[in-house]
Amino acid sequence: MINTNLNVLKKTANLLKKTGFLNNQTTKFSSSVYQPCGHAKRIFQSLNVKQYLGNVPQDVQVRVFSKKAQNPTSPTEVAESISQESVSKRKILEGGVIVADITVGNGAVAKSGKTISVYYSGKLKSTSKVFDEVTNGPGLSFRLGRGDVINGWDIGVVGMRVGGRRIITCPPAMAYGAKGYPPVIPPNSTLVFEVELKDVK
Numbered sequence: 001m002i003n004t005n006l007n008v009l010k011k012t013a014n015l016l017k018k019t020g021f022l023n024n025q026t027t028k029f030s031s032s033v034y035q036p037c038g039h040a041k042r043i044f045q046s047l048n049v050k051q052y053l054g055n056v057p058q059d060v061q062v063r064v065f066s067k068k069a070q071n072p073t074s075p076t077e078v079a080e081s082i083s084q085e086s087v088s089k090r091k092i093l094e095g096g097v098i099v100a101d102i103t104v105g106n107g108a109v110a111k112s113g114k115t116i117s118v119y120y121s122g123k124l125k126s127t128s129k130v131f132d133e134v135t136n137g138p139g140l141s142f143r144l145g146r147g148d149v150i151n152g153w154d155i156g157v158v159g160m161r162v163g164g165r166r167i168i169t170c171p172p173a174m175a176y177g178a179k180g181y182p183p184v185i186p187p188n189s190t191l192v193f194e195v196e197l198k199d200v201k
Helices: 002-018 038-042 075-085 151-156
Strands: 027-029 033-036 044-048 061-065 098-103 115-124 130-134 140-143 165-170 191-200
Touching: 151 165, 151 191
Parallel strands: 033 061
Antiparallel strands: 027 033, 044 061, 098 165, 115 130, 115 140, 115 191, 165 191
């Protein structure tokens, strides 16, 4: 009977592992008790499986290690994980500019010397506050790589294709530096832009 019950218990434990409640590396079986070992002993819940599995000896218990601190699964954290997966691998460019494509376009390529048009929104990384945006009409036009915009844009927009959307993170030295742009942008601000390339000429 104990072998049968132990098999049932193993199946239950496997189910708990799949749902994220049990850590495969911190648990082990004995003939009558499924219990955590190592650091898992410090944080666990005891659950009498007789209430759930029927005719199981009362002393047979499942001790479920809580992995909440190690593997949080709140709705916000899940959403953030999904959001991160939708963005391509981040690249660090000259001057510490970081780019990550949300959508890779299939049109003309933005190259230094070309005149391009973009939609964009800009945020302060420290507060996520939007300080500037152009999201309709003909967009903002400028000649790429000629100093018409901040250095972070001249570097970060290169390689985009029309129809593409990219996140460009500009450290202070690639944006408005130690002076900032009062009163909108404080000194030494890191700026985060979402840029959509509309046209290349």
